[in-house]
Amino acid sequence: MVTLEDVARHAGVSLATASRVLNGSNRRVGAALRQRVELAAAELGYEPDVTAQALARGSSNVIGLVVHALTDPYFAALAEGAMRAADRHGLTVMVGTTHRDPEREIAVVSTLRVQRVRAIVLAGSRTSDETITKRLTAELTRYRDAGGRVACVGQDLLGVDTVAPANREGAAALARSLAGLGHRRFAVLAGPPGLLTAADRTAGFTAALADLGLPAPRVLHGDFDRDGGYAAAVELAGSGLDEVSCVFAVNDVMALGALAALRDRGVDVPGDVSVAGFDDIATLRDLVPALTTVRLPLAEMGERALDLALSDTSEPAIEPVAAEVVLRASTRRV
Template sequence: MAQRAAGSATLADVAREAGVSLATASRALNGGTRQVSGTLRESVLRAAERLQYTANVPAQAMARGRGNVVGLLVHDIVDPYFSSIASGVMRVAARHGLTVTIASTENHPEKELEYVTTLRGQRARAVILAGSRNEDSALQRNLTKELKAFEAADGQVVVIGQRKLPFDTVMLENRAGAADLAEQLARLGHRDFLVLAGPSGLLTSRDRVLGFRDGLARHGVPLPENHVLRAEFTRDGGYAAMVRAIESGFRGCVFAVNDVMAVGAMAACRDRGLLVPTQIAIAGFDDIITLRDIRPSLSTVRVPIERMGEQALDFILDHRADGPRVKPITGEVVLRESTQPLEGK
């Protein structure tokens, strides 16, 4: 008799090997309202081990109405901001027997829709959308429609970002955090500012630019439109935008709308022979974990990133409310070596 391929055994094979009914084998392996005696359960488990049986998770989800999988959709898995969110989600999920599947859109917003459709077909328990919303109204309408269908099939939806979709939201107060940072930099004596922003349709970038402008305005400091340079929301985007700023002759204080762009900006300064902070000051936003290895240390807005991931999973575990819930998350300005007070302030 040909040897069965590892992992190809069915539940019926396990039941036959253990000498029990299919229903008993199912209850022994997957649980159920009716208990299986210790002896029978051990017999089934030994049979499953001998046959290298692996449960068909999609089929189980179909039978139960939903599975134990939580889909986490991020924009860029390389960005430590998203890996920290994933860490928070997975920590809570592990305590409750949930499996987290991570997918990266690679900064292509339309991929979110594709992933949500896939997760709905797999009957995932929940989906968490982590990252900025986009100004593309048609894209957001289509995404909302698909998420509503996911929810109608007894799934749960949580958003980490702006309150732009009608679902539970962990909302980072980007505008307020950027405003606080601008005010503190102005108090250090800085008056000439430039912003390294993300793409124009990205709401996180938009809100942080608006907030930074708000904070400067409170100190009578303008931020001209030509001092807002747009690039990709990545380390390389920050590098490229900083090169443009340096070549234009700028030598003031730079605010990069996220830390990875700020890290790229610092690398550009180093490659061009400019010293931070004596010749150019730089600040970021998020306080990603990798900043501990950056020198000079980077001024930023500290965000409880892992806690945001934990809160998203808490929403899933909590009983549903009558309507979408919102958990505001505030940032804290942390001034470090990259933005020293100006002499003669």
């Protein structure tokens, strides 16, 4: 391991000068010495030890990214975007996965804090559990007090910079579009009661129906993943499916599960019932029937979240993200 001291000695200069020429500084060093140092560094193949730099500078070049699971395409897309932004800023990314366990989320933030990452991006949805939110906030406050910066994508609950997707409005717009196709009676596969992203989408959808003077949808809870969608659809198929003409799954992956469940039960989509999702996951765009959904620019959201975290605003900024209804073959006019 060749250190800066080796380079300095080899170039016949002091440690200070070597540091100044090789690793940025606001002080200039004369052309002659500068060249000698650069040559020495090249000859020896010097590379700075970033951990030592981090210690000396008191700030690192890495950012933390907290997601629920990388195998969930929603988070994968967000992560992809965040990594792109990190790249742009010359930062490296440390990832922690929580698997939707709030305890783990807090633990992960804590790990990232002691790792002295420069910023943390929380990609997961918030829950309605106030105790958890309070503890997470406390953890984040501790991190920010130590100079860390935080942004999250989802609900503005943490008092930090937030990229806020239009879950409510998007779902409402979807409801109106579906009503425009003639649908009157809906079921919502609504995910877990406590998950705010799911709750917001359900609420937006329901509110829009009410505005239109349509009956309230049937709401079925379950997990926020493929199997949750499957299970909820099975429940629906078991009783009451014939009373609805359209099923709204609050995310695409759940819709995927629902489609599978309906297919397994011989229910034709969209012939017997229409199905819509939310997110517009890229990998799922080739489904048959093509899924009606609400598009969110996931990668861009990840990017913006990181940018937000890095920008130093005094006040927590909220960046709204518009969602766009995409009607496809899984919903038909009735």
